[in-house]
Amino acid sequence: MTSPASATATSSVLRVSELSKAYNGILALDGVDLDVRPGEVHALLGGNGSGKSTLIKVLAGVVDAEPGAVLQLGDSTQSLDGWSSDKAYEAGLRFVHQQPAVFKDLSIAENIAFGTEFPKTRTGGIAWKQLNKHTAELLERFGVHASPTTPLGELRAADRTRVAIIRAVQDREDADTGVLVLDEPTAALPPTEVNHLLDSLRRYAASGQTILYVSHRLDEVLSVADRVTVLRDGKKVATVDAKGLSEADLVELIVGRSLDRMYPEPTDAPEHDVVLSARGLSGGPLTDVSFDLHKGEVLGIAGLLGSGRSELLRMLFGAYKANAGSVSLSGREVRFETPSDAMAAGMAYVPEERQADALFQGNSVRHNMTAGDANSYFSKLLFKHDAEKRDSATAISRFLIRVVHDSQPVETLSGGNAQKVVIARWLRRKPAVLLLDEPTQGVDIQARAEIYALVREATEAGCSVLLVASDPEELAHACDRVLVLRNGRIATDVRPPLEAHRLTELMNLAESVR
Amino acid sequence: MTTSPRPERSDVTEALPVPRTEAPPAAETLREQSKTGSGRRGGGGGAPSARPSKGVGAYMAQYSLVILLVASFLLYTFWGKTGDIFFSTANLSNVAGSQAIPAILTLGLLIPMVSGNLDLSIGSTAGLSAIATAGLYSETGAPLFVGVLFGIAMGLLVGLVNGLLVTYFQIDSFIITLGTAAIILGAVNWYSKGVSILQGIPQDLVGFGSGKFLGVPKLVYVLVVVAFLVWYLLEQTPYGRNLHAIGSNKAASRLVGIRVERDIQMSFVLSGGLSGLGGVLLVANAGSANPQIGQQFTLPAIAAAFLGAACFKLGKLNVLGSLVAIYFLQININGLSLAGVANWISEVFTGLSLILAIIFTGVLSRRALKTSVKAAQSSAAEKPKTA
Numbered sequence: 001m002t003s004p005a006s007a008t009a010t011s012s013v014l015r016v017s018e019l020s021k022a023y024n025g026i027l028a029l030d031g032v033d034l035d036v037r038p039g040e041v042h043a044l045l046g047g048n049g050s051g052k053s054t055l056i057k058v059l060a061g062v063v064d065a066e067p068g069a070v071l072q073l074g075d076s077t078q079s080l081d082g083w084s085s086d087k088a089y090e091a092g093l094r095f096v097h098q099q100p101a102v103f104k105d106l107s108i109a110e111n112i113a114f115g116t117e118f119p120k121t122r123t124g125g126i127a128w129k130q131l132n133k134h135t136a137e138l139l140e141r142f143g144v145h146a147s148p149t150t151p152l153g154e155l156r157a158a159d160r161t162r163v164a165i166i167r168a169v170q171d172r173e174d175a176d177t178g179v180l181v182l183d184e185p186t187a188a189l190p191p192t193e194v195n196h197l198l199d200s201l202r203r204y205a206a207s208g209q210t211i212l213y214v215s216h217r218l219d220e221v222l223s224v225a226d227r228v229t230v231l232r233d234g235k236k237v238a239t240v241d242a243k244g245l246s247e248a249d250l251v252e253l254i255v256g257r258s259l260d261r262m263y264p265e266p267t268d269a270p271e272h273d274v275v276l277s278a279r280g281l282s283g284g285p286l287t288d289v290s291f292d293l294h295k296g297e298v299l300g301i302a303g304l305l306g307s308g309r310s311e312l313l314r315m316l317f318g319a320y321k322a323n324a325g326s327v328s329l330s331g332r333e334v335r336f337e338t339p340s341d342a343m344a345a346g347m348a349y350v351p352e353e354r355q356a357d358a359l360f361q362g363n364s365v366r367h368n369m370t371a372g373d374a375n376s377y378f379s380k381l382l383f384k385h386d387a388e389k390r391d392s393a394t395a396i397s398r399f400l401i402r403v404v405h406d407s408q409p410v411e412t413l414s415g416g417n418a419q420k421v422v423i424a425r426w427l428r429r430k431p432a433v434l435l436l437d438e439p440t441q442g443v444d445i446q447a448r449a450e451i452y453a454l455v456r457e458a459t460e461a462g463c464s465v466l467l468v469a470s471d472p473e474e475l476a477h478a479c480d481r482v483l484v485l486r487n488g489r490i491a492t493d494v495r496p497p498l499e500a501h502r503l504t505e506l507m508n509l510a511e512s513v514r
Numbered sequence: 515m516t517t518s519p520r521p522e523r524s525d526v527t528e529a530l531p532v533p534r535t536e537a538p539p540a541a542e543t544l545r546e547q548s549k550t551g552s553g554r555r556g557g558g559g560g561a562p563s564a565r566p567s568k569g570v571g572a573y574m575a576q577y578s579l580v581i582l583l584v585a586s587f588l589l590y591t592f593w594g595k596t597g598d599i600f601f602s603t604a605n606l607s608n609v610a611g612s613q614a615i616p617a618i619l620t621l622g623l624l625i626p627m628v629s630g631n632l633d634l635s636i637g638s639t640a641g642l643s644a645i646a647t648a649g650l651y652s653e654t655g656a657p658l659f660v661g662v663l664f665g666i667a668m669g670l671l672v673g674l675v676n677g678l679l680v681t682y683f684q685i686d687s688f689i690i691t692l693g694t695a696a697i698i699l700g701a702v703n704w705y706s707k708g709v710s711i712l713q714g715i716p717q718d719l720v721g722f723g724s725g726k727f728l729g730v731p732k733l734v735y736v737l738v739v740v741a742f743l744v745w746y747l748l749e750q751t752p753y754g755r756n757l758h759a760i761g762s763n764k765a766a767s768r769l770v771g772i773r774v775e776r777d778i779q780m781s782f783v784l785s786g787g788l789s790g791l792g793g794v795l796l797v798a799n800a801g802s803a804n805p806q807i808g809q810q811f812t813l814p815a816i817a818a819a820f821l822g823a824a825c826f827k828l829g830k831l832n833v834l835g836s837l838v839a840i841y842f843l844q845i846n847i848n849g850l851s852l853a854g855v856a857n858w859i860s861e862v863f864t865g866l867s868l869i870l871a872i873i874f875t876g877v878l879s880r881r882a883l884k885t886s887v888k889a890a891q892s893s894a895a896e897k898p899k900t901a
Contacts, residue, residue: 319769340771349769357769360762362829371759372770374752383750425770 013038013210014093014179015072019080021054021065021234028054029065030234036179041201041211043225043242045218047254047446051234052214056183060095061085074177092178094168096185098442102164104153108144109135111152115167138166142200158193161185162200172209180204181212184442186220198224216444218247219473230254255446274331275464276316276433281325284311285488289325293433298455298465300475302494302503303485309468310352312485313435316466317349318342329432343372346432350422350439352468358422359410366392366406368421373429391428399424400450416447423451427458434458437468452478472503575874579825579835583842590849599852603729611731613844615640615792615799618737620815620822620836621744622788626781627819628748628831630761631687633782634812635676635695636789641808642698643668643793645706648803652714661716662794669790670783672698677782681775687782699809706805715801723798733795740788745833747784757781817868818843824875843867 014036021029029051036042046052057063061084069080073091088095102111109131113119119127119134135148144159144166152160165180172178182201186194194217201224205211215221221228222242230237230253237253273295281289285308293299303309314320316327318336327334329345336342339349351357360368369392370377377384392406401420403413410418419439426434436455440448455465455478469475475482476498484492484506492506574581590600599605619636626633647665650656656664672694679690725732748754756777760767768774792811797803821843822835846867847860 317769338771338773339769340773343771351766351769356763357765360759360766363758363762367755367758371766372756372772374755378752383752383755 011038011074012036012072013074013177014212016055016059016080017070017072019055019058019065019069021051021058021063027234029058032231032234032236034229034236035239036210036212037227038210039205039208040226041205041213041224043221043228044212044214044231045221045228045250045254046231047444050231050254052231053183054234055231056095056181056214058083059088059093059181061088092172093181094172094178095181095183096161096164096168098184102152102160102167104160105151107149108139108146108152108155108163109148111163112138112148112167112170115170138170142166143203156193157189158196161189161197165200165204169204169209179210179212181214183214184216185213186215186217194220216442217471218250218445221250222247228253251445275329276466277328278316279326279328281312281315281322281327283315283322283324284308284320286311286315286322287488289485289488289490291483291490291493293464293466295464296459296462297481298459298467298479300479300482300498301466301468301485302472302475302482302506303468307485308488309485310437313349313437313466313468314351316342316433317347317435319349340372343429347435348426348429348431348433349435350419350426350437352437352441354415354419354422354442359418361411362409364407365396365401365403365410365413365421368410369395369406369425369428371425373425395424395428399427399454414444414447415442416444416451419443420447420451420454423454427454427463430461431463434463434465436465438470439467440469440471440474448474473500475503476500575824576826576828578874579821579838579842579871583838583845586842586845586849590845590852593849593853595854596849596852600849605848605852607726607729607731609841609844609848610734613840614731614733614737615795616811616814616818617837617840618740618788618795619792619811620818620840621740621833622785622792623815624744624748624819624831624833624836625757625784625788626687626778628754628761629757629778629781630764631680631778631781632691632816633673633676633785634688634691634816635672635698636785636792636815637809637812638695638698638702639669639672639786639789639808640793640796640811641805642672642702643790644796644803644808645702645711645793645805647794648711648715648797649705651716652711655714658716658719661719665794665797666787666790669786669788669793671786672789673783673786674779676786677779680782681779695809695812702805702808706803708805710802710804712802715797715803719798720801723795724801733799736791736795740791741833741837744788748833753777753780814843814864817864821868821871824871829875839871 012035014034016032016034019029019032019034020027032051032055034044034055044052044055054063058065058069058080065080065083067079067081071078071080071083103114109128112135113131119130121127132148139146139148142162142165144155144162146155146159152163155163165182165185169180172180186197189197198220201211201213213221213225222245225242227239228242228245228250229239230250232254240253274292275295276293277291279290289308289312291299301309301312311320315322316336318339318341327336329347334341334345336345336347342349355361360371363371366388370388374383377388389406395401396403396406399420401413401424402417410421413421419442423436423439434455439451439455443451455467459465467475467479469478477500479498480496482494482498482503483490484494484503494503494506590596593600619640623633623636643665646668647661650664651661676687676691676694679685679694680687683690722732727735748757756767756772759770759772760774760777764774793808796807800807818839819831819836821839822833822837823829823831825835825838826832827835843864846863850859850863851857
């Protein structure tokens with residue numbers, strides 16, 4: 001961790017005060033103060049709707065604040081009225097988003113050049129040599145081991161994010177003002193990549209730069225941040241030193257009171273009644289995978305990216321071809337050629353990539369909820385729109401989905417609410433087996449707790465769950481039992497007591513064996 | 515999304531062929547989410563108290579094409595240069611009748627378009643069906659209904675082939691149907707040697723195609739029936755719902771059990787079938803089959819479908835919108851030509867309307883989207899303030 005030099009400890013590089021923002025008369029930000037000191041990593045935390053994204057948007061000049069807010073940048077104080085993205089750029093504020101806009105088919109050098117300008121030759125063409133040399137220096141400095149001409153798509157995820165960061169800050173090296181604002185930079189990264197990125201950030205901050213860091217992952221925040229500001233309901237709760245804080249402390253600040261447990265109590269692992277049984281499944285990355293899933297059980301799958309964990313779920317759902325092996329459901333052998341076969345047998349699947357594989361953008365929340373289930377609302381040549389509306393209203397209240405109206409396009413929901421729509425889509429059909437792939441990715445901590453409560457509720461009603469998650473902490477808390485997948489094979493069957501650090505060890509072991 | 519002040523731009527695809535974003539329907543009641551939202555785990559969402567107030571602008575936008583249609587109608591009715599002829603029964607029934615066949619082709623096109631697939635072969639398929647029907651009558655003297663079924667069957671066959679190529683080889687429908695359109699055109703010219711078929715068309719068929727009932731061309735009645743059926747299919751059946759889902763997200767559709775390939779295949783068959791019907795009606799209307807006539811329908815149909823997406827359901831392809839678009843264009847083309855403006859104005863008018871309408875919808879639907887995003891955020895922000 002870096003600690004700000006004592007001489008500058010009391011000064012601010014960025015200070016916002018009395019910042020409010022109302023949408024339709026409702027305050028999303030209510031007199032918020034934020035004080036970022038030079039050279040620190042300052043984390044901004046809060047649940048969905050706490051106002052942190054609004055705050056970032058105001059800083060970026062994308063959203064106008066209510067009049068009266070004051071912005072102090074280094075020594076200059078000014079009003080936030082009339083703040084714009086150009087002014088933010090001038091002031092040295094740089095933003096990198098959750099899903100950075102990078103061009104996978106273009107080279108690293110080209111990607112970086114889009115941040116400023118392509119160097120030109122005398123005839124007006126692009127000076128490729130100069131550009132590549134400059135890029136190589138930048139990559140070197142940020143510890144990305146790749147050639148400037150490599151297509152960005154060939155880099156691993158953490159390096160792609162690093163390139164996005166380099167692009168944002170490339171002209172800031174010698175500046176002693178300015179702030180790099182990172183909005184959930186690790187949300188799309190597999191856990192093994194997260195540390196690489198965090199290392200870069202620590203180095204960058206140690207060189208005297210300032211970072212404002214927004215994240216849902218509390219462990220990350222504690223490992224990288226110097227100070228933490230927590231927002232709740234549009235108000236600042238506190239700004240505290242990160243040193244000495246625990247995750248439980250942060251949770252308490254974020255939700256306003258300590259959750260007794262973030263995850264529901266695991267039930268006694270039921271050993272009777274095998275619901276789903278796989279024998280010798282092979283195909284794609286998977287080799288000879290066998291396991292039993294019991295009635296009412298939450299069975300976790302721990303494994304690194306590429307271990308075959310997602311393929312396993314897809315295979316069970318008829319969306320990925322198995323070359324060998326058999327699956328039986330409630331004692332009867334089944335072979336699913338398509339997802340609709342699997343659904344007919346009572347399987348349900350929440351895919352990892354919510355945007356790409358689960359949400360129907362431009363369609364309403366209601367239609368998203370009933371997607372694939374339209375047949376059940378059609379009888380005697382009429383579509384029962386009323387029944388559909390009733391069902392979606394029921395699901396919205398039962399699954400705690402925060403919407404203004406169920407005809408609202410689904411892309412207007414927050415990550416957590418969109419995920420709940422996807423989960424509701426399946427749970428309302430009362431599936432026998434629910435396959436969950438990273439169900440809490442990009443979901444804030446409170447929605448996460450709610451999602452696991454819903455899962456637990458379903459298992460109490462007799463549903464069995466297969467849960468893939470990257471976060472060992474999450475697996476340890478949410479599961480009755482965990483299988484560790486290694487190189488497409490099941491390496492270990494971990495039984496209670498499940499401990500996060502033990503799962504982490506097993507996953508790292510898997511990496512070293514590979 | 516926060517966007518970094520400079521280079522990052524994320525508004526990449528404002529895509530063909532399915533525009534998105536439906537403004538929330540006005541008439542629906544607020545879905546109360548009530549206390550249940552907040553109870554469970556430490557106070558989440560409260561009951562949202564405000565509906566997203568839809569701006570007057572967005573509301574106007576939904577009906578702007580209808581307003582323009584009425585305005586044009588009034589203009590040509592009361593404009594001295596055109597009024598006498600324009601508002602005559604003969605002219606109005608001509609306007610209505612002349613667009614029945616293009617409208618039927620447009621409605622056929624809508625079906626694959628909703629699923630995100632374009633069918634560029636509708637015009638040539640109609641031409642093929644016309645030539646095939648007329649050829650059958652003139653060479654074999656087949657009974658009326660055999661010729662009609664034969665023409666429709668030709669359309670279905672083309673649709674089947676298009677659908678198979680698109681789904682089996684997973685090639686973009688734009689390219690496949692561009693190819694089949696060209697092949698069909700060649701085949702029609704080979705068979706007809708480029709000459710119209712005039713002989714042997716049954717008088718009853720021609721009587722129907724050029725006749726009127728209650729002063730309205732009979733073809734218009736056919737159009738009304740087809741429009742109802744396509745609307746019903748797209749908006750009131752699970753199949754239509756699935757096509758909309760496929761158009762929004764193919765991968766997700768597969769994962770909720772929608773038989774994507776089968777549904778797309780079927781959409782091309784239906785589109786082909788309606789093109790076939792259009793071809794038969796061309797013969798009925800003209801009493802002959804002109805090998806050149808078919809392909810001229812394709813581009814206006816695509817234009818009308820997109821223009822229709824600027825009407826009623828902003829940014830969504832829809833049947834009623836397409837019909838309004840077709841008649842909006844035709845009334846203006848008719849009115850302008852009555853006013854003595856040269857013929858080339860029709861293409862220019864169509865093109866300009868399309869571009870302006872798309873810009874208009876783009877701006878407004880983006881604004882509508884922003885409004886609902888804000889409303890969603892504020893509803894999330896409005897939580898019970900726990901002490």
